[in-house]
Amino acid sequence: MANRNWIPVRGAQGRHSRQAHADLPDGAxxxxxxxxxxxxxxxxxxxxxxxxxxxxxxxxxxxxxFDLNRLNEAAASPWSAPVVLHNAAVEIRFWALAAPMPSLARNADGDQLLFIHRGRGELFCDYGRLEVRAGDYLYLPRGTMWRLAPAEPMSILMIQATNTHFTLPDKGLLGGHALFDPALLDTPALDEAFRAQQEAPGEHRVEIKKRGQVSVVTYPYNPLDAVGWRGDLAPVRLNVxxxxxxxxxxxxxxxxxxxxxxxxxxxxxxxxxxxxxxxxxxxxxxxxxxxxxxxxxxxxxxxxxxxxxxxxxxxxxxxxxxxxxxxxxxxxxxxxxxxxxxxxxxxxxxxxxxxxxxxxxxxxxxxxxxxxxxxxxx
Incomplete structure (x- = not known):
């Protein structure tokens, strides 16, 4: 928040507390x-x-x-999940996913945050594989190619930072390890399960959302074919x-x-x-x-x-x-x-x-x- 020269007021009238949210006047x-x-x-x-x-x-x-439990019609694509609330800066969807996604997804409109409300499964993405479960936040940087494979039906709250990013708050006097230690942020692994899925035969579709519209790119191979990566940008997982x-x-x-x-x-x-x-x-x-x-x-x-x-x-x-x-x-x-x-x-x-x-x-x-x-x- 930018520094502001707020209009200066220091006043008090009648019966009031000297400390906010404590020691209220009787009956007030x-x-x-x-x-x-x-x-x-x-x-x-x-x-x-x-x-x-x-x-x-x-x-x-x-x-x-809103009772989002009633939005239970399973959608194979996150871009088919119903929009609950939205404005120019954020889009909130609620997604029921019952089976492995048949296509990959990529959000070109902004960073994506998935909150796993129910269920468990695996995330496969450009960077490798992560196991996910109820209570997980999954941060997906803009442009990440990914798919989910549920082990049991999943309900997911999706939060999009439209045309911008997610960052962490400044924890100030609390110190950098308050609320959660950044060491808890798990990144995907290029493990055996990730390498095995690279061999899936046939054509592979990627559904790319940009400006609210979906384009489809088809490959004759699985584009999740990374053999390595390095850097300071990747999906992360944090559980509540x-x-x-x-x-x-x-x-x-x-x-x-x-x-x-x-x-x-x-x-x-x-x-x-x-x-x-x-x-x-x-x-x-x-x-x-x-x-x-x-x-x-x-x-x-x-x-x-x-x-x-x-x-x-x-x-x-x-x-x-x-x-x-x-x-x-x-x-x-x-x-x-x-x-x-x-x-x-x-x-x-x-x-x-x-x-x-x-x-x-x-x-x-x-x-x-x-x-x-x-x-x-x-």
Whole structure:
């Protein structure tokens, strides 16, 4: 983020906390309004009622939820997988793959991130072979030629950095080995299984996506025929079980602290099990906030999603920028005291700087009642 000369304000009125997200005035609910996600100036408003206690909500700003489990028609090509959300900087698809890909794929539109939600199998690519399983992130640099061979049916969240790259976040004072050690990033191997697949007879197709259109190149041999490679660019694998989230026992940290991959106009974050805050005055649930600069997307992978009700693995929520949101009423009951020592959820968060459009396929599997899930119980 570029340095900005923000308009200087230092003010306070009425009953308020001296520390954000802790020691709230009795009976009050805190709402954060901030710039640049959680990195710019912020104000904290203390309300008598939960800021999400609406009884009606109409218009395109409404929060939305999609049950991606229902997008279960297997597609042989990733470029046939349905688009869930998209804008000029990112494309999010959900792909059900039941059998080995009959053709190779290559994305010329940008770097690709595959998150394996379910299943296991093998990735074959220009650089060799990798075994993959549920919970794996697979980073595929733009232009990589690849195919997946499932050992069991797979469900895959696909995130494209359109016309640009994925990088790692600057971990700052935490040091380069926080969140995950780069030594955990596995690269493909030119092993015996990779060499064996080079001998597959017949013609081999490569489906290349560029500007959203697919071109097909056919070879009389298997083009995954590398005998070696060197350099500092390659696909990598990282499993969410190896992600070690930052925790604070006295302060509820914003979700951006879990940033795992960066792109130019969006970030990808990982929610993994962590201890709840133990300070008596600290919030133990996400704080109410207006994220007026980013659309927020959350894909639920596994576990018990402590801040959401009626959400299951394989579902995705979409909160447009400008929408005030926070924990559901059931979770809000545990705002200051939790019933267990730690979270046990895994989820992938995507925050985009530009507004997202909803794909046709996502609208078919939408839960239109999601907007009412914040209503207080009668």
């Amino acid at each position: 609910f805190e709402r954060e309004i901030s710039k640049e996600g959680f990195f710019g100036p912020a104000a904290f408003i203390y309300h008598r009622h939960p800021p999400t206690g609406w009884v009606g909500f109409e218009g395109p700003l409404r929060p939305r939820a 079980a190896d992600f070690r989230p930052v925790a604070s026992h006295r302060y509820h940290l914003p979700p951006s602290v879990h940033t795992t991959f960066l792109s130019d106009r969006f970030v990808v974050c990982t929610f993994a099990p962590r201890p709840f805050e133990t300070d008596p005055g600290a919030l133990k649930v996400p704080f109410f906030h207006n994220n007026d600069d980013y659309d927020e997307v959350l894909f639920y992978h596994a576990g018990d999603f402590f801040s959401r009700d009626h959400i299951e693995a394989g579902m995705m929520t979409f909160h447009p920028s400008g929408f005030t949101h926070g924990p559901h009423p059931k979770a809000l009951k545990n705002m200051l005291v939790q019933t267990k020592p730690a979270t046990d959820e895994y989820a992938v968060m995507i925050d985009t700087r530009d507004p997202l459009e909803v794909g046709d396929a996502a609208q078919v599997v939408e839960n239109p009642d999601y907007v009412n899930s914040w209503r207080p119980a009668p």
